[in-house]
Amino acid sequence: MTRFAVTRAIEGLIVLLVMSFVVYGLIGLMPGDPIDLMIASNPKLTSADAQRLRALYGLDRPILERYLNWLTAALQGDFGYSRAFARPVLELIGPRLVNTLVLMVASLTVALIVGLAAGLYAALHPRSLIDDLIGYLSFISISTPTFWLALLLMMLFSVVLGVLPASGMPVGADTGLGERLRHLILPVATLSLASAGGYTRYMRAAMIETLGQDFIRTARAKGASEMRVVLRHGLRNALIPVITVIALDFGALFSGALITETMFAYPGMGKAIYDAIMANDFNLALVTLLFATLTTLVGNFAADLGYAWLDPRISLAAGRAGT
Amino acid sequence: MTSLDPAAPTAEDEAVGATGAGMLLEVQGLEVTFPTTRGPLKAVDGVSYSIAAGQTLGVVGESGCGKSVAALAILGLLPPPGAVTAGQVLFAGADLVRLDRGALRRLRGDRLAMIFQDPLSALNPVVPIGDQVGETLVIHRQVAPSLARKEAAALLRRVGISDPDRRITEYPHQLSGGMRQRAVIAMAVACRPALLFADEPTTALDVTVQAQILDLLDELRADTGMAMQFISHNLAVVSRLADEVVVMYAGRIVERAPTNELFRHPAHPYTQALIDTVPVKGRRPLGSPPTKLASIPGQVADMRTAGPGCRFAARCPQAAYDCRAAEPPLREAGKNHWVACFRAAT
Numbered sequence A: 001m002t003r004f005a006v007t008r009a010i011e012g013l014i015v016l017l018v019m020s021f022v023v024y025g026l027i028g029l030m031p032g033d034p035i036d037l038m039i040a041s042n043p044k045l046t047s048a049d050a051q052r053l054r055a056l057y058g059l060d061r062p063i064l065e066r067y068l069n070w071l072t073a074a075l076q077g078d079f080g081y082s083r084a085f086a087r088p089v090l091e092l093i094g095p096r097l098v099n100t101l102v103l104m105v106a107s108l109t110v111a112l113i114v115g116l117a118a119g120l121y122a123a124l125h126p127r128s129l130i131d132d133l134i135g136y137l138s139f140i141s142i143s144t145p146t147f148w149l150a151l152l153l154m155m156l157f158s159v160v161l162g163v164l165p166a167s168g169m170p171v172g173a174d175t176g177l178g179e180r181l182r183h184l185i186l187p188v189a190t191l192s193l194a195s196a197g198g199y200t201r202y203m204r205a206a207m208i209e210t211l212g213q214d215f216i217r218t219a220r221a222k223g224a225s226e227m228r229v230v231l232r233h234g235l236r237n238a239l240i241p242v243i244t245v246i247a248l249d250f251g252a253l254f255s256g257a258l259i260t261e262t263m264f265a266y267p268g269m270g271k272a273i274y275d276a277i278m279a280n281d282f283n284l285a286l287v288t289l290l291f292a293t294l295t296t297l298v299g300n301f302a303a304d305l306g307y308a309w310l311d312p313r314i315s316l317a318a319g320r321a322g323t
Numbered sequence B: 001m002t003s004l005d006p007a008a009p010t011a012e013d014e015a016v017g018a019t020g021a022g023m024l025l026e027v028q029g030l031e032v033t034f035p036t037t038r039g040p041l042k043a044v045d046g047v048s049y050s051i052a053a054g055q056t057l058g059v060v061g062e063s064g065c066g067k068s069v070a071a072l073a074i075l076g077l078l079p080p081p082g083a084v085t086a087g088q089v090l091f092a093g094a095d096l097v098r099l100d101r102g103a104l105r106r107l108r109g110d111r112l113a114m115i116f117q118d119p120l121s122a123l124n125p126v127v128p129i130g131d132q133v134g135e136t137l138v139i140h141r142q143v144a145p146s147l148a149r150k151e152a153a154a155l156l157r158r159v160g161i162s163d164p165d166r167r168i169t170e171y172p173h174q175l176s177g178g179m180r181q182r183a184v185i186a187m188a189v190a191c192r193p194a195l196l197f198a199d200e201p202t203t204a205l206d207v208t209v210q211a212q213i214l215d216l217l218d219e220l221r222a223d224t225g226m227a228m229q230f231i232s233h234n235l236a237v238v239s240r241l242a243d244e245v246v247v248m249y250a251g252r253i254v255e256r257a258p259t260n261e262l263f264r265h266p267a268h269p270y271t272q273a274l275i276d277t278v279p280v281k282g283r284r285p286l287g288s289p290p291t292k293l294a295s296i297p298g299q300v301a302d303m304r305t306a307g308p309g310c311r312f313a314a315r316c317p318q319a320a321y322d323c324r325a326a327e328p329p330l331r332e333a334g335k336n337h338w339v340a341c342f343r344a345a346t
Helices: A002-029 A034-041 A047-057 A063-075 A089-124 A129-143 A146-160 A177-211 A214-221 A226-248 A250-263 A269-278 A282-310 B011-019 B067-075 B101-107 B129-141 B145-158 B177-189 B207-224 B235-241 B259-264 B269-277 B321-325
Strands: B025-036 B039-051 B056-060 B083-091 B112-115 B195-199 B227-232 B244-249 B252-258 B331-334 B337-339
Touching: A002 A063, A002 A282, A034 A047, A089 A129, A089 A177, A089 A226, A089 A250, A089 A269, A089 A282, A129 A177, A146 A177, A146 A250, A177 A226, A177 A250, A214 A226, A214 B177, A226 A250, A226 A282, A250 A269, A250 A282, A269 A282, B025 B067, B039 B067, B039 B083, B039 B252, B056 B067, B056 B235, B067 B083, B067 B112, B067 B195, B067 B227, B112 B177, B129 B145, B129 B177, B145 B177, B177 B207, B195 B207, B207 B227, B207 B235, B227 B235, B235 B259, B244 B259, B244 B269, B252 B259, B252 B269
Parallel strands: B056 B227, B056 B244, B112 B195, B195 B227
Antiparallel strands: B025 B039, B025 B083, B244 B252, B252 B337, B331 B337
16 A cells, blocks of 8 residues: 555656646747846847846756756745746745635535535435436536636625625735635635536446445345445445546646636635736746646545545555556 | 354254244245336246245246246345235245335345345445455344454354455455355355345356355255255256255246156156256267257247247247147146146146
8 A cells, every 4th residue: 555655656756747847848838938028018128138138047048958947946945936926936826825725625525515415315316306406406517617607606696695705815814714714605616516516427326336236235135224235335335436536526626726716816826827827927837837737646646545445456456556 | 153143043943843834935926027118027927936944945947037036026125116016925924025114124134135146246345254244243133343243254164264364354356256155145144044045146156166055055054944945047056955946937937846856757848948958967978079958949938028828838849729828827747746837747
């Protein structure tokens, strides 16, 4: 188990390294560099000045050399300055990271509770009226775009009812907990409603399939109560495929968070990525995009661990599980 | 075994009960129907038989003849939308068909138990063997799970699994096929049931293991005095264990007789054909070209579109006009020997 975890962690680091080069290269391909931005804001700069500045910042060097310089600094914990915010990148993303994690964990929790409970209920009452209703609702949830749902919720709760703030969560430690929670409600509702439908469908399908297995009949033949059959014999087996889907969905949750944060002007990583790219803030964009990669990797890693924990057939075949 | 449950009746007690008039299980006119898009399908159609305490009844027939469905119906384990539509099943004075779900559930695993064909899929892949075997005791004897695990080890030892203390912590995929079926049997006999339904328990195992499992079942029956309904498509296997054999075809009983009588004087053409399909050792001289194994031509008729007559008529070499006109009733062909055929000698 430990060996399995260590192997996966090393694989993850390699992926992160490769991705850092890809992202660096892609940002390098974007039209315009910091000097172009300086020229745009200061018409007095001559092209000779620009040439000198490029040489000064090393921007005339080949991309591989620039990347290696960045990597050397990054490995020493220096991710550079944010151009748009005029602060070190790390100092800038610290509180935003916390905000995003709060948003993602809260949304995931709500989505899991709603989705798994609804899916389980639907699986236990297949083709009932409530099953149909749950089915329709989850399809609505799956096919509703996040940004549109966010707009609808804003219109209802902020404009019509006027009970919740539409945007503008303040940054800083002096904000009260109650105020923070009030600002969290709509973003969490948006993000969790968007994922709950999918989880419901997966849970329903997995549970129905599991309940058709022979070992469920064995449990009934033993005289196990329906509760025991479902919770002890059904649920753990049904969760194996569901865990995989949820973990692979982690990346989607993050990009959903990006849109949601932007819609609600919620100061998190998603908003930071959006701001960084809109403002050509290379250093900030690089780190935030790498963070998105890291989120997906952590999600997959968690799926592997969860998988091995739920299914005894996996943990013993550590070599085979690394696919 | 006896040490597990000292209060349980001994083999002698139950044998005495068996010689009395009362049957342990009495199935009367059992009918099981599955609604399908092409009309209702009677998978079991008016089946009646009985089993005395400590006796083994063999139920034989091709795939789809209703032999497994009948057993599942008796235990209330029919897969939906299948349902018992007529008949009664008397067990220990109660009609299992009319018993409420909770009461039937309390009998299952305790007085009535069942083992299935494929032991790998019959075991939960993510629960340790010990917990699965001990669960029967947790459910019916309110034994604490930790204690049940210890009892499970004793049960595994009883069914011939070596090193049971290690095995209880293992998962089904770590056991061999034969060991898995032994574990399934241990699970079924944990509460010393009065009647065990064995649905093709050796079909998924290789031949040498098959014999061991059959010996184990016979041994357990002799030890505990339980009765058995042994379901199989394999006549040779049934002949080893059964006191009496019921032959089913397309949802109905076509012949019923004590095992020796059935093999010596099969009365129904279907039974005769089934016996002919059993390969006999030494029939072919060494070096001679292989002879073709005997088979019954045709296939089981669709019970929804079957005409009024005998269901085997279409495949029967002796069928005549009257066979297609009316269903032959079960009639006596000898002592305790019943057959549903117009052609059979009585």
